[in-house]
Amino acid sequence: MKDFRPKLPGFLTGMKILLVNMFKTLSPLTKNPNVNYPFEKEIVAPRARGVIALDAEACTSCMLCARQCPDWCIYIEGHKELQPPSKPGGRERSRAVLDRFDIDYALCMYCGICVEVCPFDALFWTPEYEYSEYNMGAMLHDKNRLDEWLKTVPETGGLEN
């Protein structure tokens, strides 16, 4: 036989939850889960996906990210330069140089496909989140800004051997 436990009707249960939560909020004993944001900063999880950073050195401007982007919010321009031969008498190598790498964060929907698809590990998620601007156009963040965020990328454990 199942043990019988008297149950509150559903609508009273809902009210009870609200009341309990109200007293929790008002009592100084319970810990408040809120962060008074502009005055105190939230400590986000180390691998939180706040914004996308770029390692411009690693980027080969292969355009894979720009092509995969569902919002078309990545703008890449580059050109090729000839490098001096590594050995005397050798052939001159051409090398891709990144001129422009902009992400329009007004369009970006943070799907992370660009990070997934990058073959040279040039794009990273960072927990940085304070990059709002006063107008829409300024949400187009350029290469230098994306490079700055690279410092906030947490260390990875490295790839599997």
Add this chain to the structure above:
Amino acid sequence: MSFGTEILIKVGVVLAFALNGAVIFTLMDVKGSAWMQRRPGPLHVGLRGFIFPLAEVIKFIQKEDIIPTKVDKTVFKLAPAFILFSVFGLFVVVPISPTLVVADLNLGVFYLLAISTISTLGVLTAGWSSANKYSLMGGLRAAGQLIAYELPLILAVVGVVIQAETMSLVGIVEKQIEWGLPFVIAGQGVAFVIFMIAATAEMMRIPFDMPIGESELVSGFMTEYSGIRFLIFYIAEYINMFVMCAIAATLFLGGYHIPLLPVEWVNFYGPVSLLTKTLLLGFILVLVRWSFPRFREDQLQNIAWKILIPLSLLNILITSVMKVVF
């Protein structure tokens, strides 16, 4: 004191009472809901956010009052006034203490129910004159709902009137003092619940906010309103909530009197007592608002016609039988 001065003072007192009540209830709704959801609520407008309704009023006054081209201009402009008129009218008969009442009418309850019906007119004209399909739908829904819930409201009060043998609100409270118990315990418990449900529907607050229903009708009959006229709707909602709670406290919870306290001092503790009861009822309304989902239109009508009205008729029957027997 001349008649004119007296009227002026009474109007001033009613205005002060109504608007302060609206401010208190706005605060209770906003702050209370925030606390119930583990948020601090408005924090930055002075005194830890406790004067934010004033900022709200200033914001609405300095906004542009947009009147669309195709609306019926006179009706559109007058509609908020109807609602404000109706809710201010309700204050006239609510006694704060046996002597502190604007007018102790012999037909107080009748007056209350009659004057509260005028807000239906305001809502319907607002919905109709806006020349907007959402407003019209909202106005029609509001009319259906307000008419449906007017009946249980009236029938619930009839039980109280039968038990108290008077229609004057002061008389009803005196009767409760005589009985020693407020009517909610002494026989009108069902009527109280019916009254509160019907009053919530009359206020168009959340479990019954089909006419406003922002997810389907934008904002119902208020869609086209902006600036100060929207503010009037907004304030009227809270004044209505305040005065309905005050009426419920007067009719069912013993009004300005608390059992076991000496009746001679009622002029001193009366206002505090009534305000406390009003705030308690208001708090229950806030609690209900944040724990219930919205009723669908047919469910809403079913509750009114199939449950509340038969129940309140039964309540009247039992009350009158008891009255005759004892």
